[in-house]
Amino acid sequence: MKVIPLAEYSSFLLFLPLLLCCVMMMLMQSRGAAQRGPQITDVWFTPYTLQEAYDAIVKKTREWEIQGAQPSTRSFFLGGKASPKFEVLESIPPRLYKVRVGGQGEATFELTEVKGGGASVKTTYSSGVAALMRNFKANFPIQVPAVGKPCSSCGKPIMTDYQLCPYCGKSQTEACG
Numbered sequence: 001m002k003v004i005p006l007a008e009y010s011s012f013l014l015f016l017p018l019l020l021c022c023v024m025m026m027l028m029q030s031r032g033a034a035q036r037g038p039q040i041t042d043v044w045f046t047p048y049t050l051q052e053a054y055d056a057i058v059k060k061t062r063e064w065e066i067q068g069a070q071p072s073t074r075s076f077f078l079g080g081k082a083s084p085k086f087e088v089l090e091s092i093p094p095r096l097y098k099v100r101v102g103g104q105g106e107a108t109f110e111l112t113e114v115k116g117g118g119a120s121v122k123t124t125y126s127s128g129v130a131a132l133m134r135n136f137k138a139n140f141p142i143q144v145p146a147v148g149k150p151c152s153s154c155g156k157p158i159m160t161d162y163q164l165c166p167y168c169g170k171s172q173t174e175a176c177g
């Protein structure tokens with residue numbers, strides 16, 4: 001008589017770990033998706049020198065580290081094995097700087113010296129850090145070079161001595177023949 005409820009109870013116990021596994025996987029998947037997201041590419045020209053621009057990027061992203069220094073509830077559910085809130089993934093001064101803002105995404109800064117002064121900063125970032133990047137750009141000295149010619153592929157104005165279009169990556173050397 002009481003066999004049926006018992007069997008139900010034990011099957012529930014069997015399913016419980018499975019259920020927990022599913023919940024964990026869903027949590028991890030949503031976290032991964034937030035970090036990947038669609039990639040955004042933006043190129044800034046600045047009157048800063050290569051080194052000045054690099055230093056400004058390091059300084060600004062350090063502010064993100066301070067802002068993001070709060071414990072996350074999600075990391076608690078994942079057994080405390082959370083990725084750090086802020087992490088420098090790659091740094092090749094003064095040309096490359098890549099950071100991860102925990103749970104929000106990654107941002108890569110590629111710096112190129114512009115002949116005649118200044119530098120170009122190519123930023124590639126996931127949509128999760130778009131708000132941070134927008135704020136950064138608004139506070140960064142931006143200067144669009146006055147001299148330019150249209151890219152042979154995408155038509156955007158680029159510096160005459162550029163060998164690669166910073167927007168679409170198309171080689172510009174063929175035109176010089």
Ligand SMILES: [Zn+2]
Binds near residue numbers: 153155169170
């Ligand atoms: Zn182009």
